[in-house]
Amino acid sequence: MLDADIAVIGAGVAGLAAFQRLRERGCDAVLIEARDRLGGRVYPEPVAGWPLPVELGAEFIHGAPPELADFVAEGAKAPQRNWAVVDGELVPADEFAFGAGAIFERMAAREASAPDLSFAAFLEQNADFPAAARQGALAFIEGFEAADPRRISVRALNREFAQGGEHEGPLRPRGGYAGLLEAIAPAGGVWLGAVVHTVRWRRGGVEIEALRHGYPHRWQVRRVIVTLPLSILQHSLQAGAPVAFEPPLEAKRDALEHLAMGGARRVTLRFREPIWERCRDERGSALDALGFLFGGAVPEGHIPTWWTAPGSSSHGAQITGWLGGRRAWALAGLAPERIAALALDSLSAALRFHRGDLDNALLAAHTHDWEADPYALGAYCYAVVGGADAFAALAAPLEHTLFFAGEATEATGAHATVHGALRSGRRAAAEAALVGA
Ligand SMILES: Cc1cc2nc3c(=O)[nH]c(=O)nc-3n(C[C@H](O)[C@H](O)[C@H](O)COP(=O)(O)OP(=O)(O)OC[C@H]3O[C@@H](n4cnc5c(N)ncnc54)[C@H](O)[C@@H]3O)c2cc1C
CATH class of the missing domain: 3.90.660.10 (Polyamine Oxidase; Chain A, domain 2)
Structure with missing residues (x-):
């Protein structure tokens, strides 16, 4: 028996945006996240009584992306x-x-x-x-x-x-990125603390295995939107990977080898x-x-x-x-x-x-320490020589069953950003929903 039609793996901005879009379209979906919090590399740290937002991950809005226009802080250009x-x-x-x-x-x-x-x-x-x-x-x-x-x-x-x-200098979100997370946080359907270790897939059917707070948990779904960070997808092609795809993501090998996780x-x-x-x-x-x-x-x-x-x-x-870059890598651990x-x-x-x-x-x-964080293994991605088209290649769905979102799949030049992650999640949700329509 199916647990849902679609599962979204990862509740960073890409996963949250994808899940929100799926729910808006009335899709039967679950959202599976390893951490006990939402947001991934968007990580506002609450400090009681403190007047300023403290961010541990993203802080700025780069460029003037329409997706984040409603969140821009007024007077940001003081x-x-x-x-x-x-x-x-x-x-x-x-x-x-x-x-x-x-x-x-x-x-x-x-x-x-x-x-x-x-x-x-x-x-x-x-x-x-x-x-x-x-x-x-x-x-x-x-x-x-x-x-x-x-x-x-x-x-x-x-x-x-x-x-x-x-x-004219970077913009910031009003009150920090907590506001964006609030706006895209789902009302239900989220499995926090569920560390996915195996994604067993064939055309039209996927079995996801995780340890949830130490206990095994399994979901059977028709399709999956994968929003795992680049580094974790890269590791998936090696033995002993934290997340294994069965069969492995061979079709993504070239794209994964032409992208790198920055520090x-x-x-x-x-x-x-x-x-x-x-x-x-x-x-x-x-x-x-x-x-x-x-x-x-x-x-x-x-x-x-x-x-x-x-x-x-x-x-x-x-x-x-x-x-x-190397200055950051030198401080890992x-x-x-x-x-x-x-x-x-x-x-x-x-x-x-x-x-x-x-x-x-x-x-x-x-x-x-994003480098040592097992659910990030780095900060954000860039393309290596010959890899300008790798973002788009990584984004392409497999067998109408695996769909890919996340900043590293953003092919419009907005990889490595929050709005890029958001955009990619919405794109993947549209692709996955279309298959079921
Ligand atoms: C220090 C830092 C500063 C940054 N500054 C900015 C900035 O100022 N402006 C900007 O636009 N961008 C910035 N970025 C980049 C931006 O934060 C990212 O591009 C964006 O948040 C990525 O979102 P995502 O959903 O693609 O990935 P993630 O947020 O990484 O989401 C992936 C999710 O998958 C989950 N996951 C991982 N492994 C598993 C597993 N095995 N099972 C289940 N779930 C799993 C993770 O916990 C995570 O929640 C910054 C990033 C960092 C690290």
């Missing part, structure tokens, strides 16, 4: 200014102030038919740019794309950048007051409107990028440090206290703020 640490000096500057933008412009001008290559190889071929520009561009690829520059595809980067980014680490420091307002830059200007602080060239092991939370005041202030100490050291060096005074003003540090 006047803020950015600074950078250059040769140990604090100067007003944006991320691309030292010429990195020109590198990306030249990259965008490449013929679409030119052979694909990695960003590192592209930089080598364009050695005429000044060192500061090259350094800034590399820091962006590692930081924002969370990628290995020796692997990431220039063709895929060009496609992504062509979608348009945030020219990112964020640490949010909560302070009694906006301590940065007490700091001054090289020219004596106060940092009271500090938005972003870029320090791409800081020594290895230090946190290069920082941003403050809008609305920080004497009622509560917070600043978030960010590392991507470190205890949260070590990460907090590293963050305080880095911030103290960047702002030239006495470390003891920082400690005194600190209320708490918040971080999550």
